[in-house]
Amino acid sequence: MQLRNVLPGDVEAYVRMRCDPVMMADLGGPLPREGMADKVRRDAQQAGADLAWFKMIVPDPNRPDVVAGTVTIWAHETEGEPTSEIGWMVLPEFQGQGLGKRAVCTLLRQARDQGRWGVVHAFPAVNNAASNGICRSVGFRFLSETDVRFADRVLKVNHWDIDPRTDLT
Ligand SMILES: CC(C)(COP(=O)(O)OP(=O)(O)OC[C@H]1O[C@@H](n2cnc3c(N)ncnc32)[C@H](O)[C@@H]1OP(=O)(O)O)[C@@H](O)C(=O)NCCC(=O)NCCS
Incomplete structure (x- = not known):
């Protein structure tokens, strides 16, 4: 498994992830197709400038055209x-094969090794067993159940955090 920056050509993978009712069930439902090319372009720009880590998961380095998903770290302001x-x-x-967990571990190790991002927070939907499973098995600490705003929706989520310098399992 390898991680690489999101590129402007990743629109199809974004559409499969963000415009699909099943993939987006815990994130308030599918997003409109129209905004995706712009979203990919913005993410690719930010990734290229190292302002945020927008990564595609490549399961087999010998087949770099096949992507399994995304893992992302970014910064924003809360209060x-x-x-x-x-x-x-x-x-x-690609689900249920440990790829999500390995991708999250890889990016958090990179954060630790580069001294970037400090304590990292995650907000999986309360009912998303696999995402909460990733948090638990990677070494995140459960803080509380809370509401977050995502793409103009309010979601019921679990708030977890991890300090990659000390907490990675
Ligand atoms: C959530 C998601 C990223 C999980 O990725 P994945 O590659 O299938 O997960 P993994 O195989 O790495 O499993 C991670 C952990 O969760 C556990 N897990 C996986 N699926 C599970 C399920 N349905 N129920 C309970 N635990 C589950 C695994 O056992 C593993 O824990 P372990 O290491 O202790 O065994 C993926 O299913 C997904 O993208 N779903 C749709 C979109 C989504 O929900 N995104 C996240 C929004 S918060």
């Missing part, structure tokens, strides 16, 4: 405080 957040998605045909 005036800078916050680092991680998120992930794995396409259906």
Whole structure:
């Protein structure tokens, strides 16, 4: 498994992840197809400038054209405080094979090794067993159940955090 930066040509993979009702069931439902090319372009720009880590998961380095999903760390402000957040998605045909967990571990090890991002937060939907499973098995600490706003929706989520310098299992 390898991670590489999102590129402008990754629109199809984004559409399969973000415009699909099953993939987006825990994120408030599918997003419209129209905005995706712009979203990929913005993410690729930010990744290229190293402002955020927008990564595609490549299961087999010998087949770099096949992508299994995304894992992302970015920064935003919560009540005036800078916050680092991680998120992930794995396409259906690659789920349940440990790829999500390995991709999350790989990116958090990179954060630790480069001294980037500090404590990293995750907000999986309360009912998303696989995403909460990733948090638990990677070494995140459960903080609380809370509501977050995502793409103009309010979602019921679990708040987890991890300090990659000390907590990675
Ligand atoms: C959530 C998602 C990223 C998981 O990726 P994955 O590659 O299938 O997960 P993994 O195979 O790495 O499994 C991770 C952990 O969760 C556990 N797990 C996986 N599926 C599970 C399920 N349905 N129920 C309970 N635990 C589950 C695994 O056993 C593993 O824990 P372990 O290491 O202790 O055994 C993927 O299913 C997905 O993208 N789903 C749709 C979109 C989504 O929900 N995105 C996240 C929004 S918060």
